Amino acid sequence: GAVVSQHPSWVICKSGTSVKIECRSLDFQATTMFWYRQFPKQSLMLMATSNEGSKATYEQGVEKDKFLINHASLTLSTLTVTSAHPEDSSFYICSAWYENTQYFGPGTRLTVL
Amino acid sequence: AQRVTQPEKLLSVFKGAPVELKCNYSYSGSPELFWYVQYSRQRLQLLLRHISRESIKGFTADLNKGETSFHLKKPFAQEEDSAMYYCALRGSSGNTPLVFGKGTRLSVIA
Numbered sequence: 001g002a003v004v005s006q007h008p009s010w011v012i013c014k015s016g017t018s019v020k021i022e023c024r025s026l027d028f029q030a031t032t033m034f035w036y037r038q039f040p041k042q043s044l045m046l047m048a049t050s051n052e053g054s055k056a057t058y059e060q061g062v063e064k065d066k067f068l069i070n071h072a073s074l075t076l077s078t079l080t081v082t083s084a085h086p087e088d089s090s091f092y093i094c095s096a097w098y099e100n101t102q103y104f105g106p107g108t109r110l111t112v113l
Numbered sequence: 114a115q116r117v118t119q120p121e122k123l124l125s126v127f128k129g130a131p132v133e134l135k136c137n138y139s140y141s142g143s144p145e146l147f148w149y150v151q152y153s154r155q156r157l158q159l160l161l162r163h164i165s166r167e168s169i170k171g172f173t174a175d176l177n178k179g180e181t182s183f184h185l186k187k188p189f190a191q192e193e194d195s196a197m198y199y200c201a202l203r204g205s206s207g208n209t210p211l212v213f214g215k216g217t218r219l220s221v222i223a
Contacts, residue, residue, distance in 0.1 A: 031208065032208035034210045034211075041218075042215070042216075043199060043213050043214065043215045043216045044157070044199070044213050046210050046212075049208075049210060093156075093157070095157075095211075097208055100162075100164075101159050101162075102147075102159070102203075102211055103159075104149075104156050104157040104158070105156065106155075106156045107156065
């Protein structure tokens with residue numbers, strides 16, 4: 001099957017700083033990737049759809065200026081959490097479709113102090 | 114609107130007992146339904162999808178359009194089945210996101 005990777009797997013940052021999370025499709029190309037947020041023991045909440053070469057589509061209630069998404073190539077999408085605050089602490093997961101299956105990255109745990 | 118409902122947050126069964134994880138959906142057209150599983154400290158992975166009509170790790174799920182359900186079943190639970198199970202829906206083909214239910218944590222007791 002296809003593999004989606006994320007980097008870093010865990011990041012701790014100070015309040016007010018920005019953090020970039022990378023999502024890569026390792027053995028396939030993905031024109032579209034998805035970013036989810038998962039709170040402890042809760043389901044995945046779709047944040048945005050990342051489109052290669054164009055603007056991301058954000059879900060209602062997700063701040064575009066807070067969560068910057070860039071999909072510069074067919075294998076890489078990045079999520080930048082700008083001016084992070086403790087309430088942004090969460091588990092961020094990306095995914096992409098390949099042959100009718102959505103493959104998920106291992107997730108990135110963000111802790112904002 | 115698309116919606117997936119998993120009514121049970123937690124389901125505990127004894128090893129060897131049958132398991133049924135419930136999933137109901139709301140969608141006006143013909144959706145694709147999936148079951149994903151997340152084992153402890155692992156990424157979400159596909160368990161099965163309705164169009165394949167396959168059995169994975171002894172699990173099966175049948176799409177019932179009349180009842181708008183896609184319940185996951187296994188006749189004999191094993192300890193290694195303990196995990197978080199998510200039912201998900203894709204409303205149209207192509208690069209559209211999955212809509213997830215809230216998930217059911219299955220705990221198989223030895």
